[in-house]
Amino acid sequence: MASHFSGVLQLTDLDDFITPSQECVKPVKVDKKQGKSVAKIQIEDDGSYFQVNQDGQRQKLEKAKITLNDCLACSGCITSAESVLITQQSHEELYRVLRLNKVLLSSGEQKVVVVSVSPQSRASLAARYSLSSSETARRLTAFFKNLGVHYVFDTGFSRTFSLLESQREFLKRFARKEEDKKALPMLASACPGWICYAEKTHGDFILPYISTTRSPQQIMGSLVKSFFTKQQGLDPQKIYHVTVMPCYDKKLEASRPDFYINEFETREVDCVITSGEVLRMLEEEGVSLSDIEPAPLDTMLSNVCGEELLCHAGSGSGGYLHHVYTHAAKQLFGVEVEELTYKTLKNKDFQEVTLEKDGIILLRFAATYGFRNIQNLVQKLKRGKSPYHFVEVMACPSGCLNGGGQLKPVADQSNKELLQQVEELYKAEHLSAPEQDTRVAELYQTWLESVGEETARQLLHTQYHAVEKSTNGLTIKW
Amino acid sequence: MKDTLAPVLRLSAHPDSRCWYVAWSPKGSLLASCGGDRAVRIWGKEGDNWECKCVLSDGHQRTVRKVAWSPCGNYLASASFDATTCIWKKKNDDFECLTVLEGHENEVKCVAWAPSGNLLATCSRDKSVWIWEVDEEDEYECVSVVNSHTQDVKHVVWHPTQELLASASYDNKVCIYKEEDDDWECRATLEGHTSTVWSLSFDPEGQRLASCSDDRTVKIWKECTPGDGDGSTDGAWKCVCTLSGFHSRTVYDVAWDRLTGALATACGDDGVRIFKEDTTADPEQPVFYLSAHMPKAHSQDVNCVAWHPQEAGLLATCSDNGEIAIWNYHSDA
Numbered sequence: 001m002a003s004h005f006s007g008v009l010q011l012t013d014l015d016d017f018i019t020p021s022q023e024c025v026k027p028v029k030v031d032k033k034q035g036k037s038v039a040k041i042q043i044e045d046d047g048s049y050f051q052v053n054q055d056g057q058r059q060k061l062e063k064a065k066i067t068l069n070d071c072l073a074c075s076g077c078i079t080s081a082e083s084v085l086i087t088q089q090s091h092e093e094l095y096r097v098l099r100l101n102k103v104l105l106s107s108g109e110q111k112v113v114v115v116s117v118s119p120q121s122r123a124s125l126a127a128r129y130s131l132s133s134s135e136t137a138r139r140l141t142a143f144f145k146n147l148g149v150h151y152v153f154d155t156g157f158s159r160t161f162s163l164l165e166s167q168r169e170f171l172k173r174f175a176r177k178e179e180d181k182k183a184l185p186m187l188a189s190a191c192p193g194w195i196c197y198a199e200k201t202h203g204d205f206i207l208p209y210i211s212t213t214r215s216p217q218q219i220m221g222s223l224v225k226s227f228f229t230k231q232q233g234l235d236p237q238k239i240y241h242v243t244v245m246p247c248y249d250k251k252l253e254a255s256r257p258d259f260y261i262n263e264f265e266t267r268e269v270d271c272v273i274t275s276g277e278v279l280r281m282l283e284e285e286g287v288s289l290s291d292i293e294p295a296p297l298d299t300m301l302s303n304v305c306g307e308e309l310l311c312h313a314g315s316g317s318g319g320y321l322h323h324v325y326t327h328a329a330k331q332l333f334g335v336e337v338e339e340l341t342y343k344t345l346k347n348k349d350f351q352e353v354t355l356e357k358d359g360i361i362l363l364r365f366a367a368t369y370g371f372r373n374i375q376n377l378v379q380k381l382k383r384g385k386s387p388y389h390f391v392e393v394m395a396c397p398s399g400c401l402n403g404g405g406q407l408k409p410v411a412d413q414s415n416k417e418l419l420q421q422v423e424e425l426y427k428a429e430h431l432s433a434p435e436q437d438t439r440v441a442e443l444y445q446t447w448l449e450s451v452g453e454e455t456a457r458q459l460l461h462t463q464y465h466a467v468e469k470s471t472n473g474l475t476i477k478w
Numbered sequence: 479m480k481d482t483l484a485p486v487l488r489l490s491a492h493p494d495s496r497c498w499y500v501a502w503s504p505k506g507s508l509l510a511s512c513g514g515d516r517a518v519r520i521w522g523k524e525g526d527n528w529e530c531k532c533v534l535s536d537g538h539q540r541t542v543r544k545v546a547w548s549p550c551g552n553y554l555a556s557a558s559f560d561a562t563t564c565i566w567k568k569k570n571d572d573f574e575c576l577t578v579l580e581g582h583e584n585e586v587k588c589v590a591w592a593p594s595g596n597l598l599a600t601c602s603r604d605k606s607v608w609i610w611e612v613d614e615e616d617e618y619e620c621v622s623v624v625n626s627h628t629q630d631v632k633h634v635v636w637h638p639t640q641e642l643l644a645s646a647s648y649d650n651k652v653c654i655y656k657e658e659d660d661d662w663e664c665r666a667t668l669e670g671h672t673s674t675v676w677s678l679s680f681d682p683e684g685q686r687l688a689s690c691s692d693d694r695t696v697k698i699w700k701e702c703t704p705g706d707g708d709g710s711t712d713g714a715w716k717c718v719c720t721l722s723g724f725h726s727r728t729v730y731d732v733a734w735d736r737l738t739g740a741l742a743t744a745c746g747d748d749g750v751r752i753f754k755e756d757t758t759a760d761p762e763q764p765v766f767y768l769s770a771h772m773p774k775a776h777s778q779d780v781n782c783v784a785w786h787p788q789e790a791g792l793l794a795t796c797s798d799n800g801e802i803a804i805w806n807y808h809s810d811a
Binding site for chain 2: 201348371372379397
C-alpha cells in the first residue's frame, strides 16, 4: 500500500515496510503473575493462543497490542504507525460511533458528536462540486447532521487563537533573543509532519526553535473538550470530536499523548478524517454535495459573519507568517504593513519577506515548504547561517492546500490547475483579523481567565519531545 | 582475440581493506581511490610509478563508497556509509574539507557531479536521490529530493552533456530524472533487469546508457525519439541490447570509454572484460562482442572500472583485496 503520509514522514526511517504484527521491535510490557510456571501454549485454528496448565485448565492469552502511542514514541518504522492509525482513526470509525449512537438512543449513553472542518478541506470539496467555500460548509453541515452528527464547527475559529498566540509568543521570543540563542528564529508549529520529522531526526537541536503554540486542530480540541463541554454540562469523554483535515499527518498529531486528557481518558480530538475521506463518505451515502439542501451553520465555534465563513489573510497554510509579521512590525517598530511582498528564493516554496527601514533590515521572515527546503533551513540553522526571525515551515510542497489528504484531481485536470482552483476558493472568503475578533477576545476574558494562567497556557500551548535513536541490538543496521 | 588487456602496474591502495572505487581527475593526472578503511587516497604519477600523494582520512566515520571529481578538477566529493558526503577542495598538493553535506538518513552510496559543475547528485540506502546546487561561494543547497525507487539506490550518473540524471537501485530498476518547473522528477523508469542494478554509464554522446546488474547481464538502453514511430512517449528509454552469457557472477561496474567507445565491466568473478561494438550492425539493434577478457584481474571481486580521460585504452580497476590495478587495452579493430 502506498503511504498517505507527507513526504517528510515517509523519508524518516525509510527501510521499514513492516507492520507491528511482523517485526516490530518495540518491547511490550508483560504483567508477570505469581504462580507455577509450567504450562503449555496451544495455538487454535483462528490464531488465538491458549495456555494449558498441568491440570488441563485452559486460559485464553491476551494479545500483545502495539498502540499508536507506542509507534510514535519509537524511533523505528512509520509504516507501522500507519497501519495502527487506520484502525483507530478513519471515517469507518466515525460511522461506527454514529451507528452505536443509534443503538444507544434510548439509554442516554449516546455521545455528542462534534465535527470541526478545516478551511482547507472546505475549499478542496468546494472545488470538486463547483460551490463557494461557505456554501460547501452549509451543505457539509447538512450532510453530517443527516448522519447523526450534533454540531459542525470550523477550525478557522480556533486558528484565530493560534494566530494570536503565535503573535504573542514571537514578541516574547524577540525580547529575549540576546540572552537566549534559541529564541529565534521562531519556527511555526502547525504542521504535524514537520513536527514529527523534527522530533525524530533533529531532536534537541531544533525543538527549542519551534513555537509552542498549538495548531488550530489542537486548540479546537481544547475548545470542544474544555470550553464546550462545560457549557453543555458534559464530561469530555461524552463528546466524540472529529476533525476534517487536508492532511494525513494530522491523525498523528491528534494521537499525541500531550493531547490526551488523562483524567477523563479521552483525546481532545478523537478522530481525524481527511477531505478525501469525506468524499468517500459522500460516495458511500450515494449523495452529491450539489444536491444536498444547505443547513444553517453552527456559529458558536466558527469563524463567521452572518451566514458566511471568514478566512485569514496570508498563505493557505494558516497565514502564520502574515499575521506574526504584521503584528511584530507594528508592535516592535511602529510600522503599519499594508501589503506583504514575498520574494521567491530558490524555488516557489521558499519565500522571504523583509521589513526595512533606512536600509537596515529589521525583520526577515520566510515561508519554507516541502522537504528539500526544510533540509536547507535546518542546515542553515546548524551552520549558524540562518538570517531569519520567523519561518512558516510546512512539510508539503505548496503547503496545506496541497495536503496529502486533499481531493485528487479529476480526469483531464492537472494537479496544478486543481491547486489553483482550491486556492482561489480558499481566498474568496472575506478576511477576518484575529486582533479584532470580539468573540475570541471574550473567550480569552471569560473562559481562559477563569481557568487560571497555567491551565490557559496548557490549553493553548504544547511541548515537543526528542525521539532517542534506538540502540536496541535488533535495530542496528549494517 | 587480437585485442589485448595488458597489466601496467598494481598498487596496494587500501591494505587490509576493500578498495571500493577509483576516479580519474578530468585531466587524468590524478587518481582518487576510496575504501573500507574510511580513507580517500590521491595517487599521482612520479616517473613510471604511481605514488600516494595524499590521504584524506579525517572526513568520514565509516566506509567511503564512492569518490567523484568536479569537472574543473578542483573539487572532490566523497560519499560515505556515515550518511554524509564530503566536499574536498584542492589546495596545491593538499585537500581541505570544504563542507559536509548532511541529510540522508543512512548510507550514502554514490555521488556524481553534473557536467556544468553546478549540480551534484547523491543517493542512499534511504531510497532517495538528492540533487544539490553549488553557488559561487561554495555553498551547497538541496534543490530536490526524489523518491522514485522503492529500495537502496546504488548509483547515480549524469548525462555527459544534458542536465539529465540516471540512478540504479536494488529494486532492479533504473530511473531517469529531469528538472520540471523548479523541481526534479523521474521521467522514465527502465525495467528489465531481474536483480539489483549496480552501476550505469552513458556512451560518449549520451544517446545510450549501459547498466550492469546482479543478474549477470549488461543492458544497453537507448532514448526513444518521437521519430521512432513505435508510439513510445518522449523521454522514454528502451533496451536495445542485453549482454548475457559473458559474466559468471554479479557485474558491479560498467564504464564506456569516451575515447575508444569500448565498454569495460567489473565482475564478482574477479574478471575484467572489454566489449566492442560491431559497427556494421543496425544502430537500433546494436551488437557487442567480447574483445578482451582478464579472468583473474584481481584475487577478489572487482568493484570498479575507470577509463583514463585522455590516454586511450588506459584502464584503472580496483578490488575487494584493497588493490588498484592499471591496464593497457589495445585493439586492432
